[in-house]
Amino acid sequence: MSDQPDIHLYTASTMNGWKPTIFLEEAEVPYELTHIDFSKKEQKSEWYTKLNPNGRIPTMVDRGNDHFVVFESGAILWYLAKKYNAFLPNDPKLENQTLQWLMFQMGGIGPMMGQAMYFQRIAAKQGHQDDFAIERYVNESRRLFEVLNTHLEGKTYLVGETYTIADMATYPWARAHYWANVSVEGLPHLQAWFARIDGREKTQAALEKPRPFWAFFGQGDVAAQEKENAERFKHDVKMD
Incomplete structure (x- = not known):
């Protein structure tokens, strides 16, 4: 059994970058956070664009779902809301x-x-x-x-x-x-x-x-x- 949390978030301190952290903090979901350094153009690096071909933040990997990758901040929020049944009305x-x-x-x-x-x-x-x-x-x-x-x-x-x-x-x-x-x-x-x-x-x-x-x-x-x-x-x- 791995001690790693399901959610691995790659992000930075921007308006889009904070959206997933707001959800994860509010929902009290454990997550690993990797800070993407724009000054080093890490978002354009080969390893990162394999996860997110657009070379932007944030990107999320759900280790608990076969390392499923989600990019685009709105899509990440929707995915998390569905996964954790939180902050999305059931009606x-x-x-x-x-x-x-x-x-x-x-x-x-x-x-x-x-x-x-x-x-x-x-x-x-x-x-x-x-x-x-x-x-x-x-x-x-x-x-x-x-x-x-x-x-x-x-x-x-x-x-x-x-x-x-x-x-x-x-x-x-x-x-x-x-x-x-x-x-x-x-x-x-x-x-x-x-x-x-x-x-x-x-x-x-x-x-x-x-x-x-x-x-x-x-x-x-x-x-x-x-x-x-x-x-x-x-x-x-x-x-x-």
């Missing part, structure tokens, strides 16, 4: 609603916020200032926040009263509005949702793994971490 309609809001994050909030962050915190810091792109992605992110705010009126979480994988996926991205310079002023229901999840100790503990990067949320030494973040992703900036 078919509520389950589908959870999937809808998970896809809303994957297809909307994540990409739009990610681009807003990229053009301001990485490209601009490498001398590539694109004001049109910044305005485009910041404005679209704000629009998506307004959708969330309207939906959350009268609700505790995205699917009613139940904390689900949809919340886990959306929270680290939306909560990092500071890093994307997207205003949440005038969005009281969204802000109340932030406050509720801010108070979940296990979710907050997950944000410290593999290491804390509180600058995303406007906390700590923002200037130093902004410089570090720009440096580790500088190879992604294509200069003419």
Whole structure:
């Protein structure tokens, strides 16, 4: 018998990278964590791309299921929810609603916020200032926040009263509005949702793994971490 936990997670301290750790910490599932170092381009290494051909984080291996590999953060959350029967409603309609809001994050909030962050915190810091792109992605992110705010009126979480994988996926991205310079002023229901999840100790503990990067949320030494973040992703900036 092996003492290794079933779940082996390869991740880093990013909004997508924290999604599985939030689930695993909240569900109290034992797991092994391997920190993928972007500065060394470990996510592009041959051994890693054999697991995840897209060369991104996170990636998960379920040793308890014939070493089944899952990549893409939303797919990992769905897999874990099904495996452990946790943070996913059993009612078919509520389950589908959870999937809808998970896809809303994957297809909307994540990409739009990610681009807003990229053009301001990485490209601009490498001398590539694109004001049109910044305005485009910041404005679209704000629009998506307004959708969330309207939906959350009268609700505790995205699917009613139940904390689900949809919340886990959306929270680290939306909560990092500071890093994307997207205003949440005038969005009281969204802000109340932030406050509720801010108070979940296990979710907050997950944000410290593999290491804390509180600058995303406007906390700590923002200037130093902004410089570090720009440096580790500088190879992604294509200069003419």
